[in-house]
Structure formats: structure tokens, C-alpha cells
Amino acid sequence: MRRLPFSRRSLLAGAGVAMAARRARAWNREQKIGKDWPIYDRTEEDALLGVLRSGKWGRIDGSRVVEFERQYRELLQVQHCVATANGTSALIAAMNAIDIGPGDEVLLPPYTFVATLNVILLQHALPVFVDSDRATFQMDVRKLEARTTPQTRAVIQVHLGGATAGLDESLKFTKARGLKLIEDACQAHLGEWKGKKVGTLGDCGTFSFQASKNLNSGEGGALVTNDEGLYDRAYAFQGNGRARKVTSATLSGWVMNGANLRLTEFQGALLLAQMTRLEGQSRTRETNAAALSKMLKQIPGITPQVIDPGCTRNAWHLYMFRYDPAGFAGLPRAGFLKALREEGVSGMGGYTPLNKEPFLKEVLSSRHYRKIYGDAKLRQWHEQNQCPENDKLCAEAVWFTQDMLLGEAKEMEFIAEAVAKVQKKAPELVKRG
Ligand SMILES: Cc1ncc(COP(=O)(O)O)c(C=O)c1O
Numbered sequence: 001m002r003r004l005p006f007s008r009r010s011l012l013a014g015a016g017v018a019m020a021a022r023r024a025r026a027w028n029r030e031q032k033i034g035k036d037w038p039i040y041d042r043t044e045e046d047a048l049l050g051v052l053r054s055g056k057w058g059r060i061d062g063s064r065v066v067e068f069e070r071q072y073r074e075l076l077q078v079q080h081c082v083a084t085a086n087g088t089s090a091l092i093a094a095m096n097a098i099d100i101g102p103g104d105e106v107l108l109p110p111y112t113f114v115a116t117l118n119v120i121l122l123q124h125a126l127p128v129f130v131d132s133d134r135a136t137f138q139m140d141v142r143k144l145e146a147r148t149t150p151q152t153r154a155v156i157q158v159h160l161g162g163a164t165a166g167l168d169e170s171l172k173f174t175k176a177r178g179l180k181l182i183e184d185a186c187q188a189h190l191g192e193w194k195g196k197k198v199g200t201l202g203d204c205g206t207f208s209f210q211a212s213k214n215l216n217s218g219e220g221g222a223l224v225t226n227d228e229g230l231y232d233r234a235y236a237f238q239g240n241g242r243a244r245k246v247t248s249a250t251l252s253g254w255v256m257n258g259a260n261l262r263l264t265e266f267q268g269a270l271l272l273a274q275m276t277r278l279e280g281q282s283r284t285r286e287t288n289a290a291a292l293s294k295m296l297k298q299i300p301g302i303t304p305q306v307i308d309p310g311c312t313r314n315a316w317h318l319y320m321f322r323y324d325p326a327g328f329a330g331l332p333r334a335g336f337l338k339a340l341r342e343e344g345v346s347g348m349g350g351y352t353p354l355n356k357e358p359f360l361k362e363v364l365s366s367r368h369y370r371k372i373y374g375d376a377k378l379r380q381w382h383e384q385n386q387c388p389e390n391d392k393l394c395a396e397a398v399w400f401t402q403d404m405l406l407g408e409a410k411e412m413e414f415i416a417e418a419v420a421k422v423q424k425k426a427p428e429l430v431k432r433g
Pocket of ligand 1: 085086089112115184187207208210219250
């Protein structure tokens with residue numbers, strides 16, 4: 001058996017937690033790592049009952065959604081905020097406010113949730129993937145230029161997992177080309193770039209409050225912007241196209257096409273309550289993530305995500321690292337995840353390559369797409385749709401979810417211990433097959 005270049009003791013001592021092994025052992029595998037999610041108490045119960053009893057359940061009648069928009073604006077230090085039914089609809093509102101449509105090309109990363117892609121397809125625009133930087137898990141902004149054509153209208157930069165990278169470059173690039181920059185900050189509540197909240201630096205930013213997110217109302221979303229015109233259009237779009245400043249009592253005031261993407265008062269009330277917990281929870285995640293990285297970094301075969309120095313605050317929606325089987329006697333990632341689960345730690349493999357999704361091929365060969373773009377252009381799209389770095393990233397990534405970072409320090413030690421244990425067992429596991 002290959003000897004590890006550190007003893008368990010030195011792993012933990014090196015991380016500045018000499019007593020960690022003993023403390024970690026006190027944590028037993030039947031206990032859940034982190035906290036049960038969502039976290040709530042009487043604050044949320046009272047908030048929801050308050051809405052129920054008011055009889056004002058929708059934003060048109062009530063005041064909770066408007067109050068949430070005001071507080072979220074203040075929290076992010078941004079001029080405008082419009083709440084939406086979910087993060088996907090915040091992105092749809094962004095697409096329509098910016099007027100992305102058939103014939104337009106939109107640049108996006110391949111390492112993201114499918115919604116980032118779907119909102120482009122819903123406009124019958126052409127998604128163009130920009131390869132990933134495996135170190136940061138983010139879009140490699142150095143590759144934006146090569147994927148840009150005269151038809152490019154916008155870039156969707158995703159702050160994946162709560163971090164971001166190369167935002168100065170993408171802001172500079174989009175500005176110089178007259179392109180719009182949409183920040184998909186659906187996973188990045190309270191994330192910062194050089195001291196400013198992500199989502200507020202591009203033309204607009206979008207957030208998700210879906211159940212797994214760090215700020216949670218079951219479903220929910222928001223678009224933020226400093227551009228008043230964009231805000232007017234996004235606001236109108238989420239309310240079936242009705243202008244923000246309609247004064248007449250008659251059902252009129254439609255200024256554009258739109259949809260009903262409104263957030264309910266129940267969700268607004270829940271968000272106001274959950275927001276009181278956000279800063280404290282974010283700090284806990286930051287402390288735990290830093291401790292975990294310190295320990296995991298010392299394990300050969302484990303490479304924690306590199307955080308761009310410009311990312312002054314990571315929301316830590318996901319804790320991500322790259323797994324190299326070579327450090328684990330050749331144990332494949334699936335075997336590593338299974339063994340880790342047996343040690344009491346649940347990780348997951350994360351995204352598969354979005355640019356290679358079979359459904360995407362189908363959409364692009366549909367009657368509509370062939371009519372809009374023509375066969376030659378679509379053939380070229382397929383030839384150029386290569387993201388080799390992302391393919392590797394998808395094969396080597398391991399994620400832990402944000403709720404796991406809400407535990408105590410000893411739980412982080414338990415995680416690092418579990419990884420080290422799997423490494424020790426790896427030769428045997430490989431032999432067993
Ligand atoms: C990066 C990203 N974009 C968009 C979305 C869509 O948000 P929602 O699920 O609230 O519609 C998500 C949600 O998981 C996401 O992670």
C-alpha cells in the first residue's frame with residue numbers, strides 16, 4: 001500500500017487543529033453534517049400567519065414583497081430590485097428587458113444549472129458556450145473574445161457556487177463591445193467582487209430563492225439593476241407587461257409583452273424573515289469553508305476550488321474541489337463518493353457538460369432554429385461547440401452543499417478525516433472493484 005505523505009495526525013496538526021482527530025471522532029456518522037435545512041422558528045411562523053390573516057396574499061394587494069425589494073436593494077446597495085417567482089423568471093425578465101431575441105447570440109458558461117441555458121433558448125437566441133477555468137470552476141473570461149461574433153448581444157456570467165472570477169475583464173470586455181452583461185448570481189447571495197455585491201456590477205443581476213439556496217422562500221427570485229430603463233422593462237415584464245407607474249384604476253397600462261412572474265406575499269414575508277439570518281449564516285459558512293480548505297489542501301488528490309483574489313466574499317453556496325483518482329490508488333470518483341458516504345459524508349459529482357446535452361441538439365435542429373439560423377450556421381455551431389476544460393472539470397468535480405458548512409468546526413474536521421480515511425482504504429477498495 002502506498003504510504004500517504006502525512007499521518008492523520010500531521011494532516012490535522014498541519015491545519016492548526018492538533019486535537020481535531022479526537023474531536024472529529026466524537027462526531028459520529030449517524031449525525032448529519034451541518035444543519036437541517038431550511039432553518040426557521042417563530043419568526044417565520046409569525047410572518048406567514050401575518051400574511052394569512054391579512055387576507056392580502058398577492059403583491060398587488062400587500063406590502064411584504066415591496067418591503068422585501070426595498071430591503072434587498074439596501075442590502076446589495078443597488079438602485080432597483082424587482083422580485084420574481086423564481087431565479088429562472090428573473091433571468092427571463094432580464095432577457096426580455098434587454099430584448100434578446102431570434103438571431104442574437106448569448107455567451108454563457110457550460111458549467112452552470114440548466115436554467116441559464118434555457119432562458120436563452122426560450123428567446124430563440126443562440127447559446128454560445130465559453131469554456132471553463134478548471135481552477136476556479138468559473139467561465140474562463142479570457143476566452144470570451146474568441147467566441148464573440150457580430151451577432152453577440154450579451155454575456156451571462158454565472159457566479160457559480162457563490163464565487164466569481166475575472167469580473168473586471170468581463171465588465172471591460174462587454175463595455176468595449178457594447179454587449180450587455182447579465183450576472184447570474186442565483187447561487188451568490190452576499191457574494192462580493194472587490195467589496196461590491198455581485199449582481200450589481202453588470203447591467204443587471206439575478207438571484208434565486210429556491211429551497212436549496214442560501215436565501216430561501218421555497219421558490220422565489222429577484223432581478224437587481226442600476227439601470228432605470230432596464231428596471232422599468234423588467235418590472236413590466238414580470239407583471240404581464242403593465243407599466244410600473246400606472247395610476248389609473250382601469251385594467252390598462254400595458255407597455256410591452258410580458259408574463260405573470262410575480263412573487264407572492266407569503267414568499268415576501270418568508271424572505272424578510274430569512275434575511276435576518278443571512279449574514280450570520282454566511283459568516284459561519286466562510287469560517288468553515290476556510291478551515292475545510294486548509295485541511296483538504298493537504299490531501300494529495302484533492303484540489304479545492306481556487307478563489308480569484310478579486311472575489312472578496314464567496315457566498316459558499318457550494319463547497320467544490322477537484323478529485324484526482326491518482327491520489328487515491330486509482331479509485332474512480334463514483335467509488336470515492338460511495339466510500340465517503342459510508343464514512344458519513346455526502347458529496348456529489350455536480351454538473352454534466354451542459355453544451356453536450358442531447359436536448360440541446362434537438363432544440364437546435366428544430367424547425368424554428370433551422371428557420372432562424374440556417375443549416376450552415378448551425379453546422380458551424382456544432383463544430384465550434386467544444387469545451388475541453390469543462391469536460392475534464394465535470395469528470396473531476398466534487399461538491400458539498402451549503403448546509404454542510406453550517407455546522408461546527410469539529411464537523412469540518414470530521415469531513416477531512418473521512419476523506420483521509422477513504423484515501424487510506426482506497427487500495428483495498430480498488431482491489432475489491
Ligand atoms: C446558476 C443558476 N441559475 C439559475 C437558476 C434558476 O433559479 P430557480 O431554480 O429559482 O428558477 C439556478 C437555480 O438553481 C442556478 O443555480
